[in-house]
Amino acid sequence: MSSIRVNPFPMPDLLAAVEQLQRQQSNATLELATGSSINKPSDNPEGAAQLVKLSDLSSQLDSFQHSVSAISGQFSTADATLSSVVTVLQRAITLGTEGANGTLSDADRQAIVVELTGIQSQLLSLANTSYQGQYIFSGTSTTQPFVLDPTQTSGVRYTGNSGINDVTIGAGYQLQVNVPGSQVFNGAADTFLAINNLITSMESNTGIGTAVTNVGNALTYISGQQAFYGNAINQTQSQQTYLSAQSVGLAQQQNTIGAADLTAVASQLALDQTSQTAALEAIGKMPQTSLFDYLK
Amino acid sequence: MSSLFGSLAIATGALGADQGAMDATTNNVANANTPGYSRLVPVLVQSDPVVIGNVTYGEGVVLQQLRSVRDPILQLRIENETQQQGQLNTVVSAMQQAQVQFTSSSSDIGSEISNLFSSLNQLSTDPTNASLRQSVLAAAGNLSTVFNNTSNALSQQRTNLDLNVSQTVQQVNTLSAQIAGLNTNISQLEGVGQDASAFEDQRDVAIGQLSNLIGVSTIQSDNSLTLTTGNGSPLVVGGQSFNLSTQSNASGFQDVYSQGQDITSKLTSGELGGLVQVRDQTIPGVISNLDTLASGLANAMNAANAKGFDLYGNPGGNIFVPPAGTGQGYAATMAVAITDPSLIAASSDGTQGSNGNIAVLTAVENQNVAGGQTPTDYYSNIVANVGNDVANATAELSSTQLALNQLQDQLGSVSGVSLDEEAANMVQYQRAYDAAANVVTTINDMIYTAINMSTLTV
Numbered sequence: 001m002s003s004i005r006v007n008p009f010p011m012p013d014l015l016a017a018v019e020q021l022q023r024q025q026s027n028a029t030l031e032l033a034t035g036s037s038i039n040k041p042s043d044n045p046e047g048a049a050q051l052v053k054l055s056d057l058s059s060q061l062d063s064f065q066h067s068v069s070a071i072s073g074q075f076s077t078a079d080a081t082l083s084s085v086v087t088v089l090q091r092a093i094t095l096g097t098e099g100a101n102g103t104l105s106d107a108d109r110q111a112i113v114v115e116l117t118g119i120q121s122q123l124l125s126l127a128n129t130s131y132q133g134q135y136i137f138s139g140t141s142t143t144q145p146f147v148l149d150p151t152q153t154s155g156v157r158y159t160g161n162s163g164i165n166d167v168t169i170g171a172g173y174q175l176q177v178n179v180p181g182s183q184v185f186n187g188a189a190d191t192f193l194a195i196n197n198l199i200t201s202m203e204s205n206t207g208i209g210t211a212v213t214n215v216g217n218a219l220t221y222i223s224g225q226q227a228f229y230g231n232a233i234n235q236t237q238s239q240q241t242y243l244s245a246q247s248v249g250l251a252q253q254q255n256t257i258g259a260a261d262l263t264a265v266a267s268q269l270a271l272d273q274t275s276q277t278a279a280l281e282a283i284g285k286m287p288q289t290s291l292f293d294y295l296k
Numbered sequence: 297m298s299s300l301f302g303s304l305a306i307a308t309g310a311l312g313a314d315q316g317a318m319d320a321t322t323n324n325v326a327n328a329n330t331p332g333y334s335r336l337v338p339v340l341v342q343s344d345p346v347v348i349g350n351v352t353y354g355e356g357v358v359l360q361q362l363r364s365v366r367d368p369i370l371q372l373r374i375e376n377e378t379q380q381q382g383q384l385n386t387v388v389s390a391m392q393q394a395q396v397q398f399t400s401s402s403s404d405i406g407s408e409i410s411n412l413f414s415s416l417n418q419l420s421t422d423p424t425n426a427s428l429r430q431s432v433l434a435a436a437g438n439l440s441t442v443f444n445n446t447s448n449a450l451s452q453q454r455t456n457l458d459l460n461v462s463q464t465v466q467q468v469n470t471l472s473a474q475i476a477g478l479n480t481n482i483s484q485l486e487g488v489g490q491d492a493s494a495f496e497d498q499r500d501v502a503i504g505q506l507s508n509l510i511g512v513s514t515i516q517s518d519n520s521l522t523l524t525t526g527n528g529s530p531l532v533v534g535g536q537s538f539n540l541s542t543q544s545n546a547s548g549f550q551d552v553y554s555q556g557q558d559i560t561s562k563l564t565s566g567e568l569g570g571l572v573q574v575r576d577q578t579i580p581g582v583i584s585n586l587d588t589l590a591s592g593l594a595n596a597m598n599a600a601n602a603k604g605f606d607l608y609g610n611p612g613g614n615i616f617v618p619p620a621g622t623g624q625g626y627a628a629t630m631a632v633a634i635t636d637p638s639l640i641a642a643s644s645d646g647t648q649g650s651n652g653n654i655a656v657l658t659a660v661e662n663q664n665v666a667g668g669q670t671p672t673d674y675y676s677n678i679v680a681n682v683g684n685d686v687a688n689a690t691a692e693l694s695s696t697q698l699a700l701n702q703l704q705d706q707l708g709s710v711s712g713v714s715l716d717e718e719a720a721n722m723v724q725y726q727r728a729y730d731a732a733a734n735v736v737t738t739i740n741d742m743i744y745t746a747i748n749m750s751t752l753t754v
Contacts, residue, residue, distance in 0.1 A: 007708035008715070013701050020694075040399050041683025042392070042690065049680035052406040056672040059410035060661075063417040070421035132422060140643070140650035142424055165651045167420050168658065177421075291719030 014283050021276040028269040031260040038258045047257045054254050060171070061250065065243050068169050068236050071177050075233045077131045082184070082226040085126050085191070089219040092119050092195060096212035099202050109202055116199045123195060124148065124156060127185050137181030139163040145181040146192075154193035158182045169239050179228055189214070189221035300746065304739045306343075306356035310732035313340055316359040317725045323362075324713045332501035334364040334493065334711040364493035367710045370703060371500055372514060375507040377700040379565040382508040384693035386570025387578070391686045393453060394579060397446045398679045405446060405586075406675050408439040409593070413661045416654055419642060423651040424607065429637035436597075436615055440630040443590045447627035450583050457575040458549045462542050464509055464568050465552060468531070469539045471506040472523070475499055476537035479521055483534065506531075511565035526569075527562035529554035549575065578685060583627065585667075585678050590630045591623025592666035592674075600660050604641030604653025612641025612653070 007013075030039055041048040098104070099112045127146045129136050138145035140163025149157035160181050166174040185191045194214040201211040317338035327333040339362070343355035398404065415435040419428045478499040485492040503523070506512055511526035523532040530538045540559075542550040551560040552568070560576070563569045594616035601612035614633040619626040634640075644652025666674040 005709045005712075005714065005717075007705045008712045008717075009708050010705070013705055016697065016701055038400070040392075040686075041395050041679050042686035043683075045680045045683030045687055048398075048400065048683050049676035051400060052676035052679050053672055055400070056406060056410045059407070059414055060417075063414035066414075067417055067421050070418070074421075132425070134422060134424060134649060138649065140645070140647040140652075142648040161647055163645060163647050163650050165420075165423070165649070166655065167651070168417060168655065174655070290715035292715060295719060295723065 010286075011283070014279060018276060018279050018283075021272050021279065025269060025272045025276070028265050028272065031265045032262065032269070035260055035262070036258050037260040037265075044257075050257050051254060054250060054257070058247065058250050058254070061243055061247050064169050065240065065247075067167050068240050068243065071167050071169070071175070072233065072236045072240075074131045074136065074177060075229050075236065077129065078136045078178075079226060079229040079233060081126050081129045081136065082222060082229065085123060085222050086219060086226070088119055088122055088126070089191070089195075089215060089222065092116060092198060092215050093212055093219065095119075096198050096202070096208060096215060100208040100212060106205075109205060113199055113202050116195065116202060120155070120192070120195050120199065123191060127156075127181055135160070135181075136178065137184055139178070139180035139182070140165060146185070153196070154186075154190055155196045156192040158186055169236065170243065173239070175232065175235060175239075177232070179225060184222065184225045187221060187225070189218040191218040191222060194218040300739055300743050302353075304736065304743075306354070307732050307735040307739060309343070309356040309358065311729060311736070313338075313357045313359040314725045314729040314732060316362070318722065318729070320362045321718050321721045321725065325715065325718050328713040328715060328718075330497075332497045332504070333713065334366045334497055334500075335713045336362045336364050336493065339363050362491060362493075364491075364496070365711050366496070366500075367707060368516065370707050370710065371503075374700065374703045374707060375503060375512070375514065377696055377703060378504055378507040379511045379569075380696045381693065381700055382567040383511075383565045383570040383573070384689050384696055386567045387574055387689045388686065388693050390453065390457060390570070390574040391578065391682070391689060394450060394574075394582065395682045395686050397449055398682050403438070403442060405439075405442050405589075406672060406679070408435070408442045409661075409671050409675065411435045412439050413658050416658045419640070420651045420654040420658075423642040423654065424648050426637060429607075429640055429642075432640055433632060433634070433637050436632045439593075440616065440632055443586060443627045443630045447583055447586050447590075450579050450586075451628065454549070454575050454579050457571050457579075461550050461552065461568065461571050461575065464571065465540050465542050465550075468506065468509050468568070469537070471502050471509070472531045472537035472539070475502050475506065475521075475523065475532045476535050478502065479532065480535035483520055507566065509566050510563065510568045525554065525559060525562070526564060527559055529557065529559050529562075582678065582682060584624070585674075585681075586627035587623050587625060589627070589666045589671060589674050589678070591619035591626040593660070593671050594619055594626070594630060595623075596660045596663055596665040597657065600653070600657045601641045603644075603656050605643040605646040605650075606641045607638035607643075607648055609643075609646045609648075613639060615640070 031037055038044050038047050038051060095112050095115055099109050104112075124146055127137055128144050134142065135145050138160035141160040143159055145158060145160035146156050147159055148155060158181055162180045162182055164180065165177050167177050168174050186193075194211070194217070198208070198211040198215055201208045317340065320336040320338045324335050339360040340357050341360050343358050345352045345354050347353070401407065412432070412435040415428070415432045419425070419432055422428055478495050481495045482492040482499065485495070499521070503512070503514065506523070510531075512523045512531060513526065513528075515522040515524070520534040521532070522530070522534070524530050529540075531540075532538070538555065541553045543553055543558075545551045545560075551558050552563060552572070553559065560572055563572050595618065597616055598614045598618055601615050604612045606612055617629075617631045617633045619630075641657075642652075642654050643650035644656075661672070662670055665671055667677075669677065
């Protein structure tokens with residue numbers, strides 16, 4: 001026989017083709033269901049590795065955002081506290097100026113002394129402000145930073161330390177989160193000493209003017225310290241914005257690598273379904289008869 | 297000169313030949329769906345002519361043999377592709393199971409590494425906070441657990457593959473014995489000049505099954521057949537089969553022996569080749585990478601913790617149980633060394649509120665702790681490698697399957713039974729038989745005429 005014979009049993013071939021189409025369809029369905037083109041590492045090994053790295057970056061961004069909001073609370077509390085300190089000191093200056101007026105009686109000055117003593121303990125309480133159980137102005141110490149101590153000329157002793165904490169709020173971006181109380185209240189101008197001196201001057205009615213000037217200096221100094229927290233709040237806000245933008249960018253990158261191209265997958269799925277129907281029809285229409293049927 | 301009886305003999309011979317040919321057709325039709333069956337064709341030849349005087353008289357037809365149509369070269373190529381297919385199938389299905397461990401999820405190794413460093417970042421905002429410290433410990437515990445689980449799942453898979461090795465060796469032995477038996481039958485039949493095609497078909501099927509299990513080389517001589525493994529260890533020599541055996545090796549896995557020789561590492565194709573490859577190389581490679589990562593990370597975290605001070609003001613101790621030696625097997629045993637969250641050394645100066653050492657701890661995330669890479673980069677490479685193993689084997693498998701389909705299609709076109717063809721043959725032989733029978737009748741008439749000639753003339 002000269003002609004090339006045809007395989008009389010093409011069924012296994014056809015079934016292999018149908019099986020292949022079914023596999024493709026089940027992959028496509030999975031992609032559509034998960035919206036992701038990488039459902040196991042073998043789908044795209046390099047892409048899967050990229051996604052591992054991107055997911056780590058995204059988790060880092062999340063934790064930076066967490067940190068930013070955690071320290072923001074601390075910053076706001078410190079800022080508000082120092083605002084109160086400024087208000088209180090302004091009241092002390094007003095009282096001091098009144099007391100400096102020579103027309104006041106001893107009893108009047110005594111009343112001012114009482115109010116100034118109240119201001120003194122108010123300041124002490126403000127300096128010992130805590131945020132979530134941690135004193136804001138204690139450095140890195142965990143004990144109450146300012147305690148009354150008559151042996152000190154200012155009447156108050158600093159028991160905290162000069163430690164400073166930094167918190168990472170971005171890749172390689174560390175932000176100082178605290179200013180030690182010794183720097184805020186006992187720096188170039190000592191707040192407690194200024195108030196204590198004002199009270200002593202008021203009681204003895206001598207040198208009140210100088211004492212008031214010193215309280216004024218303390219106020220100016222504290223305002224300077226407050227600027228640190230104002231600055232820090234601004235930095236956290238802009239970092240928050242930056243981190244959000246980064247997150248969006250990262251999500252886009254993840255999508256580019258891992259998201260299924262839904263339109264393409266859906267149309268491929270439709271194509272595969274059509275092919276499968278066609279293949280099955282072809283199998284169904286394969287000759288059921290042979291020459292034997294016609295030899296009756 | 298020819299004779300009427302001579303013609304009668306020729307016609308009778310034709311009847312016999314046509315019957316024999318019809319027998320081939322019948323057998324073909326009967327075995328149309330028998331796996332491995334090669335169709336028979338009748339080999340009809342002219343009888344040697346007789347020369348009397350100037351005239352050469354034909355002596356009719358002889359059915360020389362019923363030949364089965366086969367293509368040994370095609371058969372060999374199919375065996376080779378089948379060996380490839382067996383190996384790749386095993387690799388793909390084993391590695392598909394393995395890669396499940398590395399499929400991205402919220403609790404895979406990569407995520408747990410990220411979680412550990414995230415929890416440390418949180419702690420830096422409030423270093424004395426007990427619950428933040430507790431979550432660092434929890435994250436370290438989760439990381440250890442996921443390393444343990446991943447490594448153990450892979451080891452378990454090795455054990456399962458090992459079980460398959462023993463079973464496959466038994467199947468190889470069974471098939472070798474079968475083939476040796478068929479060899480004996482074939483050489484006996486062919487020794488007395490008989491047709492052994494039925495046994496040859498069975499032997500082809502058995503060799504095909506054997507090829508799926510183990511890489512074999514086939515050496516065919518006249519009527520005997522030798523099968524060896526890829527490295528030349530005998531499986532079947534003529535009527536004798538040689539059993540493979542298994543023995544436990546130092547790591548508790550079964551090595552394959554032939555004639556007292558360890559041939560495990562020489563098995564490269566067939567299911568057995570795939571099993572041995574994944575069991576002894578691929579999975580141990582992945583486990584060893586996990587060990588490198590886990591031990592590198594644990595050492596770096598311990599070293600970083602030692603640079604700071606815990607909540608009691610003491611220098612930091614180990615966070616993780618330190619890996620022994622080079623860290624081999626560490627992924628399976630990794631564990632957190634402390635239960636007291638206060639022992640995390642957040643402080644850089646011994647004061648409780650300091651968070652200075654947390655920066656040292658989180659810096660480990662960007663340190664080259666394993667194979668000169670950061671923890672996440674190293675892990676992403678493991679994922680890529682496992683993915684590549686599966687993807688490459690899958691691609692090879694589908695091209696092998698394609699080749700195998702084509703070869704089988706080709707073999708089918710050579711050896712397969714076509715019912716149309718058989719029907720046509722049947723008609724042809726039937727008509728030939730009819731014709732020969734008519735010739736017999738006619739000669740019979742002629743002989744009758746000849747016998748009655750004398751009565752006519754007298």
